[in-house]
Amino acid sequence: MARGTSPLETMPVSRFARQTRWSLIVLTGAMLAFLYLPIAFLILFSFEDAATPGLPITGLTLHWYQVLASDSAIQSALLTSIEVAVVVTIIASIVGTMVAFPLVRRGVRAPGLLRLGFTLPIMIPGFLIGIGLLIFFRQGLHPLIDVQLGLYTVVAGHLVFTIPFVVLIVASRLQGFDRRLEWAAADLGAGPWRTLRHIVLPLIAPAILAGALLCVTLSIDEFVITFFLIGPQQTLPLYIYTQIKFGVTPEVNAIATVILLVSLLAVTLGSILLTSSRRLRRRRAE
Amino acid sequence: MVTNQPWPGRPADSDLAEPVPAIELRHATKRYGEAVALDDVSMVIQPGEFFCLLGPSGCGKTTTLNLIGGFIPLTSGDLLIEGHTVNDLPPHKRNVNTVFQSYALFPHMTVAENVAFGLRMEKLSKADIAQRTREYLELVGLSGLAGRLPAQMSGGQQQRVALARALAKRPAVLLLDEPLGALDLKLRKQMQTELARIHRQVGTTFVFVTHDQEEALSMATQIAIMSNGTVLQQGSPREVYDRPANRFVADFVGDTNFLAGTVRRDGGQAVFDVGSAVVDVQGDAEAGPATLMIRPEFLALRQGDATDGPRGLTARVVNVAFLGNHTRITVSTAAGEMVVVRPHGTRDSTADTQRELGEEVCVWWRTENAALIRE
Numbered sequence: 001m002a003r004g005t006s007p008l009e010t011m012p013v014s015r016f017a018r019q020t021r022w023s024l025i026v027l028t029g030a031m032l033a034f035l036y037l038p039i040a041f042l043i044l045f046s047f048e049d050a051a052t053p054g055l056p057i058t059g060l061t062l063h064w065y066q067v068l069a070s071d072s073a074i075q076s077a078l079l080t081s082i083e084v085a086v087v088v089t090i091i092a093s094i095v096g097t098m099v100a101f102p103l104v105r106r107g108v109r110a111p112g113l114l115r116l117g118f119t120l121p122i123m124i125p126g127f128l129i130g131i132g133l134l135i136f137f138r139q140g141l142h143p144l145i146d147v148q149l150g151l152y153t154v155v156a157g158h159l160v161f162t163i164p165f166v167v168l169i170v171a172s173r174l175q176g177f178d179r180r181l182e183w184a185a186a187d188l189g190a191g192p193w194r195t196l197r198h199i200v201l202p203l204i205a206p207a208i209l210a211g212a213l214l215c216v217t218l219s220i221d222e223f224v225i226t227f228f229l230i231g232p233q234q235t236l237p238l239y240i241y242t243q244i245k246f247g248v249t250p251e252v253n254a255i256a257t258v259i260l261l262v263s264l265l266a267v268t269l270g271s272i273l274l275t276s277s278r279r280l281r282r283r284r285a286e
Numbered sequence: 287m288v289t290n291q292p293w294p295g296r297p298a299d300s301d302l303a304e305p306v307p308a309i310e311l312r313h314a315t316k317r318y319g320e321a322v323a324l325d326d327v328s329m330v331i332q333p334g335e336f337f338c339l340l341g342p343s344g345c346g347k348t349t350t351l352n353l354i355g356g357f358i359p360l361t362s363g364d365l366l367i368e369g370h371t372v373n374d375l376p377p378h379k380r381n382v383n384t385v386f387q388s389y390a391l392f393p394h395m396t397v398a399e400n401v402a403f404g405l406r407m408e409k410l411s412k413a414d415i416a417q418r419t420r421e422y423l424e425l426v427g428l429s430g431l432a433g434r435l436p437a438q439m440s441g442g443q444q445q446r447v448a449l450a451r452a453l454a455k456r457p458a459v460l461l462l463d464e465p466l467g468a469l470d471l472k473l474r475k476q477m478q479t480e481l482a483r484i485h486r487q488v489g490t491t492f493v494f495v496t497h498d499q500e501e502a503l504s505m506a507t508q509i510a511i512m513s514n515g516t517v518l519q520q521g522s523p524r525e526v527y528d529r530p531a532n533r534f535v536a537d538f539v540g541d542t543n544f545l546a547g548t549v550r551r552d553g554g555q556a557v558f559d560v561g562s563a564v565v566d567v568q569g570d571a572e573a574g575p576a577t578l579m580i581r582p583e584f585l586a587l588r589q590g591d592a593t594d595g596p597r598g599l600t601a602r603v604v605n606v607a608f609l610g611n612h613t614r615i616t617v618s619t620a621a622g623e624m625v626v627v628r629p630h631g632t633r634d635s636t637a638d639t640q641r642e643l644g645e646e647v648c649v650w651w652r653t654e655n656a657a658l659i660r661e
């Protein structure tokens with residue numbers, strides 16, 4: 001007889017049920033390793049003593065972080081990336097949130113088509129967006145104005161694929177939004193603006209914040225579109241790319257580790273802020 | 287903006303004792319495309335009333351409330367609040383407040399903040415807001431829970447918050463859309479008493495939507511019975527129960543026995559032919575086809591061969607259901623089945639409750655307790 005105790009486990013599904021279960025568990029483990037091992041190596045090698053990292057580790061050092069701290073080229077590239085990301089995030093969050101409303105609320109003739117229109121840019125390959133925008137700026141707009149490639153064109157390129165993310169995230173939150181809350185607000189004397197400010201925005205804030213955080217990460221590590229649209233400046237991914245041509249130095253690992261930590265911190269901070277502001281308000285009321 | 291008529295229906299020289307209605311609908315119609323949700327309804331709700339809109343699902347009760355609240359526009363007709371036409375006035379400028387069926391509490395605000403919201407919108411001072419919030423939370427018995435979030439409260443408590451939030455605005459009219467619908471029976475009964483008390487205490491006009499006739503009868507001072515977007519009858523609970531305007535009202539409000547037949551003049555006396563039997567009806571009834579309506583509690587039973595008292599119908603007991611404080615006896619007559627409700631505690635009726643199944647009886651009533659309805 002079967003050895004299991006629960007009738008569910010003893011039910012003869014397949015003769016190979018046990019084997020299947022085990023192999024799935026192994027596969028899951030392998031996938032997790034595949035996802036996180038490279039990052040683990042990255043972090044590990046950033047503390048590696050030798051100039052050409054590899055196993056076994058020869059020794060641990062903070063040397064590469066010191067190099068990083070005194071490398072003005074990499075710092076200015078990082079600063080450029082942050083500048084772009086901040087501008088992109090601010091514009092994309094505001095515009096994306098505004099666009100999400102007509103997408104969900106009625107009054108639009110073909111909401112499905114509109115939605116598709118905002119979903120497609122996510123699926124269009126980055127190099128197509130890059131080339132398309134490049135041609136548009138250099139040739140399409142040329143008769144009107146002479147657009148110089150630079151950070152503005154990079155921001156424009158990033159907006160093309162970040163705004164759809166914000167739109168979709170905020171729209172899905174709005175979809176589940178109980179319109180009767182707006183009725184209740186109006187009923188209690190709030191006009192449209194105050195309803196937006198006191199009821200709608202606070203309730204969709206988590207979605208806007210999630211969209212914004214996604215924008216930051218998407219923009220910071222964007223490579224292909226930036227590559228086509230940038231002028232003389234360099235963003236961090238572009239800089240690292242040019243450096244790698246001369247071999248991977250552990251300094252790159254160090255900056256990658258720093259970015260990883262900072263983005264983890266940002267996400268954690270965001271979610272903590274959201275929950276604690278609510279808790280704070282409750283405590284204040286008591 | 288809206289064209290505010292200065293106190294219409296109240297010319298300077300008219301009878302000043304006539305109060306301005308809290309709500310008045312004049313030929314109000316609401317269409318959704320082809321469908322008519324409200325069909326040429328005219329209705330007056332006096333100030334201080336506990337007004338119940340009663341009717342089956344889909345008859346237009348919520349539509350009526352939403353029109354008064356200003357959430358949906360009228361297709362045609364007029365709506366007046368305290369004598370002012372408010373057809374085009376947006377909800378946030380109307381002096382009415384709503385307790386929504388789903389409560390619609392703001393989930394990101396505490397109980398106190400929910401109640402204070404409407405007051406903040408009025409730009410009252412901080413001290414006033416705090417004071418009034420406390421006052422109305424106390425009114426609904428939630429003083430201790432001011433700091434909770436709606437998600438941390440039971441349905442009944444949320445319902446009270448919604449009530450306090452709406453009442454704190456001190457509106458001319460409070461609209462309540464099936465506020466007790468989501469509560470279990472016991473809590474429901476308790477909230478009915480509570481609502482009646484609050485209504486007496488604050489004196490505001492209540493417009494209360496329900497499809498529960500018992501709830502309407504027990505709480506209302508006025509009832510409007512609706513069906514298919516029209517108001518069939520409006521009156522006090524007693525009027526509506528005792529003198530229903532038509533068969534629908536009689537059927538919807540309370541249980542009723544209907545006997546289809548014909549009124550015939552027999553000498554000076556009007557009699558009613560039901561199948562092969564004849565019963566008496568009130569003397570002034572006109573001849574012709576009609577329906578006789580008798581409430582179950584006005585029916586009584588006696589031995590089949592007894593001849594004292596008014597004429598009755600020969601019947602056979604087909605079911606006896608003991609229901610605690612009363613017994614429900616179903617009898618079968620030549621004119622169809624009839625339901626007899628007998629309370630416990632009086633000697634006559636207690637005897638009736640001990641009838642045997644299949645027993646041959648005579649079901650009878652006093653002529654003044656039966657009403658004739660003509661379709």
Ligand SMILES: Nc1ncnc2c1ncn2[C@@H]1O[C@H](COP(=O)(O)OP(=O)(O)OP(=O)(O)O)[C@@H](O)[C@H]1O
Pocket residue numbers: 318321322323341342343344345346347348349350497
């Ligand atoms: N937005 C709408 N679009 C189309 N028809 C509607 C709309 N809202 C209501 N109706 C129709 O109007 C009629 C009245 O609806 P209403 O919601 O007022 O009914 P109700 O009396 O409140 O019913 P219930 O007891 O089920 O809540 C119904 O036939 C309904 O189908």
Ligand SMILES: [Mg+2]
Pocket residue numbers: 347348349
């Ligand atoms: Mg309804």
